[in-house]
Amino acid sequence: MIVSHGEQNPAPGVNQGGLPPGSMGEAAPSLQGRETLATGDKSTLPIGRRGKMVFLDFGRGKVFALTDDSNEVLVFNNLVELAERLRPAVIVLDSLPGKLQNTAAELAKTGVTFLRLKDLKKLSEELKNNGVKKSDENDVVMLKTLFRRNPDIFQPLFETPEELTVRALTELWVQEAFLKKVSKQARTNTSNPIATEIQKTHRRLVERLAEEIHREALKLPLYRIAFERLGLKGPALAYLLSHDGWAFKTLNSDKLQARYRLVPLRLRRSKRSRLLITLANTAVINEHPRYYGIYLKYIEKFRDRPRKHWKAVLRVARRILRDLRLLAKGQTVWAPIG
Numbered sequence: 001m002i003v004s005h006g007e008q009n010p011a012p013g014v015n016q017g018g019l020p021p022g023s024m025g026e027a028a029p030s031l032q033g034r035e036t037l038a039t040g041d042k043s044t045l046p047i048g049r050r051g052k053m054v055f056l057d058f059g060r061g062k063v064f065a066l067t068d069d070s071n072e073v074l075v076f077n078n079l080v081e082l083a084e085r086l087r088p089a090v091i092v093l094d095s096l097p098g099k100l101q102n103t104a105a106e107l108a109k110t111g112v113t114f115l116r117l118k119d120l121k122k123l124s125e126e127l128k129n130n131g132v133k134k135s136d137e138n139d140v141v142m143l144k145t146l147f148r149r150n151p152d153i154f155q156p157l158f159e160t161p162e163e164l165t166v167r168a169l170t171e172l173w174v175q176e177a178f179l180k181k182v183s184k185q186a187r188t189n190t191s192n193p194i195a196t197e198i199q200k201t202h203r204r205l206v207e208r209l210a211e212e213i214h215r216e217a218l219k220l221p222l223y224r225i226a227f228e229r230l231g232l233k234g235p236a237l238a239y240l241l242s243h244d245g246w247a248f249k250t251l252n253s254d255k256l257q258a259r260y261r262l263v264p265l266r267l268r269r270s271k272r273s274r275l276l277i278t279l280a281n282t283a284v285i286n287e288h289p290r291y292y293g294i295y296l297k298y299i300e301k302f303r304d305r306p307r308k309h310w311k312a313v314l315r316v317a318r319r320i321l322r323d324l325r326l327l328a329k330g331q332t333v334w335a336p337i338g
Helices: 079-086 098-109 121-129 136-149 161-189 193-217 221-230 235-250 253-260 271-285 292-301 308-328
Strands: 002-004 052-059 062-067 073-076 088-093 113-117 154-156
Touching: 052 079, 052 136, 062 079, 062 136, 073 079, 073 136, 079 088, 079 098, 088 136, 098 113, 098 161, 113 136, 121 136, 161 193, 161 235, 193 235, 221 235, 221 308, 235 253, 235 271, 235 308, 253 271, 253 308, 271 292, 271 308, 292 308
Parallel strands: 002 073, 052 088, 088 113
Antiparallel strands: 052 062, 062 073, 113 154
């Protein structure tokens, strides 16, 4: 049974078919007739006694949820409403939309633990193996099934609320940095003073945002260590460590390099790969005392090859990746070369 919170009846038109036999079981008491929060105001976030584990999936502008003690799929308008009504101790999900990271951070401060699926392919495989059609309702049921069978394939979504705060800021930075690039290109195509003003405004705001990201990212242990021991800083580094800190701590060197695809490619790189290369290129441009020598070494090695600059930058990126992994594991990084 699927109940849409705040409505007298299950949401019309919501598909309940395709679930494994008996997966929905006996319906839990519904939330019919209770008042629904009009907005996702963070001031309404619940604080106090908790105990439930809640599995959820986002789709169609709603939140689909299953509690650990029920097989009734509940539908909420937003994450705040769900937290207010169910008061979960643990929230299990496949992934968290970027726009909800600040809300999740606020919930974490009240004691809610978030767990996410390590590999999203597991959910698709579970649906396929059970002959179940993909839908928001079915996804949340399969998520609960996966967790009950093998909780080890889940991990904390973040270590501290500050990590989510930095994620949100760095995602904003990625968007604004793109707009900054576009406004700079537009300025070269026109002499209109408004174009110049727009470009200057974007540059100033992106610089301010970068400073704010650095201040917030210093609250993340791995970022602070990278700043103090490697002399690295900035939004690109903050993005990598806030989004992908788990990878530096758990993956071996080969798997980490494969994740970042640090080889010359014709295929489009992932965002994290591009940001790592941006970080390495910035270190080269600023003649970083640790990494510039590595760059010069490979520039000489590739002196007769095309695109030697970017080949050398990739080697710097590989060294940065290795150094961050060593720091994340509490190991000593190698001394600078030259």
